Amino acid sequence: MDLPHLLDSLYSVTAIPIIPFNGDKIDYEGHAKNIDYLMANNYLDEGRKRVIAIAGTSLIHHIPETEQLRLIDATGNQMGSDGILISGIVPNPIKQAGQLIEAQSELKRPPDVYLLMPLTGISSPEGIYEQYMEFADQHGNSCDARLIYYFRQKRDIDAVISLLNDSPHFIGVKIGTDEDDVQPIVNGVGDSGIVMWGIGDRCTRPAQLGTKGHTSGIAVAYARASDEINNAQRRGDYQTASQIEADIAPLEEIRFWNGRVYNYSAVVETMILSGFESIEAGTGAPFNPRVPQEIQEQLRAITNELKRYH
Numbered sequence: 061m062d063l064p065h066l067l068d069s070l071y072s073v074t075a076i077p078i079i080p081f082n083g084d085k086i087d088y089e090g091h092a093k094n095i096d097y098l099m100a101n102n103y104l105d106e107g108r109k110r111v112i113a114i115a116g117t118s119l120i121h122h123i124p125e126t127e128q129l130r131l132i133d134a135t136g137n138q139m140g141s142d143g144i145l146i147s148g149i150v151p152n153p154i155k156q157a158g159q160l161i162e163a164q165s166e167l168k169r170p171p172d173v174y175l176l177m178p179l180t181g182i183s184s185p186e187g188i189y190e191q192y193m194e195f196a197d198q199h200g201n202s203c204d205a206r207l208i209y210y211f212r213q214k215r216d217i218d219a220v221i222s223l224l225n226d227s228p229h230f231i232g233v234k235i236g237t238d239e240d241d242v243q244p245i246v247n248g249v250g251d252s253g254i255v256m257w258g259i260g261d262r263c264t265r266p267a268q269l270g271t272k273g274h275t276s277g278i279a280v281a282y283a284r285a286s287d288e289i290n291n292a293q294r295r296g297d298y299q300t301a302s303q304i305e306a307d308i309a310p311l312e313e314i315r316f317w318n319g320r321v322y323n324y325s326a327v328v329e330t331m332i333l334s335g336f337e338s339i340e341a342g343t344g345a346p347f348n349p350r351v352p353q354e355i356q357e358q359l360r361a362i363t364n365e366l367k368r369y370h
Contacts, residue, residue, distance in 0.1 A: 066172065066231070069108065069109055069144050070232060070273055071254065072273045073274060073287055074112070074146060074276065075098050075112050075275075076116070076277050077094045077095065077118060078094075078327050078328055078345075079118045080328075081343060084346060087342055088134055094339050095138040095139060097338045097339050098110055102287070103291070104287050105291045109144055110142070110143040111143065111144040111273075112144070113145075113175060114131055114148055115146065115147075116210075117327070119346070120150060121177075125160055129160065129163050129167075133164075136169030136170065137169055145173075147171035148177050150177045151195075152179065152180050157195075158195065165203035165204070173206045174205050175210055176192070176207055176209055177210050178210055178236070185218065186219070193227055196229040199229075200229030205229060206229060206231045207227075208232040208254075209223060209230060211235050211245070212237060217245065218248075221244075221249055225248075225250075225252045231254065233255055234257075235255065236258040246269065246270035256272060256274060256275065257271040258274070259316065260276065261308050261312060263301075268298055274290070278330075280327065280331070281330055281339060281370065282369040282370055285304055288300075288301075307369070310358075310365075311326065314355060314358060314359065325348045328345075329350060334367060334370065338370075
């Protein structure tokens with residue numbers, strides 16, 4: 061896909077499905093079921109393709125390299141050419157990240173875009189710029205890799221803007237800080253790439269400030285809500301987008317409460333409580349068990365209210 065069409069396709073909902081686990085093992089059949097749900101329940105207008113990312117909410121930080129490769133392969137094969145596939149890449153260590161991109165680029169159905177997840181450990185803005193410019197040059201040229209930067213450190217804002225302006229391989233940035241950073245990044249990036257909102261479906265104010273599209277961790281359960289928010293924003297109908305946001309806000313509040321503590325497990329719980337047979341929640345995951353009883357009771361009421369968006 062040429063870059064202008066790809067960027068327009070990314071001006072959408074990026075659905076990030078939870079990976080279902082059975083004990084400590086990935087339930088690949090359940091994952092395929094969730095991908096089928098997202099592909100079959102596409103409410104995006106104008107015949108737009110579904111965008112799916114295997115990224116942070118999917119728990120890639122807790123999955124070894126070999127399983128990540130298998131997961132991306134399975135997701136791409138399930139989607140075929142009918143959607144846009146984004147692969148989240150953890151850049152620690154950077155050499156391993158490069159090897160993973162090289163391996164994924166050789167798959168029968170490789171990712172369309174790679175999302176560079178937040179770096180852990182000690183770094184500086186100068187180091188971020190230098191290392192990622194080198195990384196992008198190497199893998200952009202050898203693997204035709206197109207990269208999106210996940211922005212989580214305010215101190216790195218100038219380095220990130222420079223990456224988008226200076227590297228043809230960085231095509232976008234996903235904002236994961238707050239609304240204050242939207243306009244500086246949008247103004248700094250200009251036409252050099254897409255600026256997406258990365259903190260869930262409460263995204264209408266960022267859209268009014270200039271972001272294009274958003275990521276959603278709840279789309280695997282409530283695809284219609286996420287899609288209709290994006291449809292409304294693309295046509296400038298921020299009132300409708302805000303009304304839908306208000307409906308899903310109680311779930312988002314729980315997901316992002318206290319440093320995103322229930323980002324994964326609240327989605328799993330709503331999937332279980334919903335009783336929907338079209339999706340698979342699993343049994344909980346590494347570092348992310350089922351939610352406490354009091355949270356479950358809150359989610360039970362929320363789930364009943366949101367069933368119409370499934």
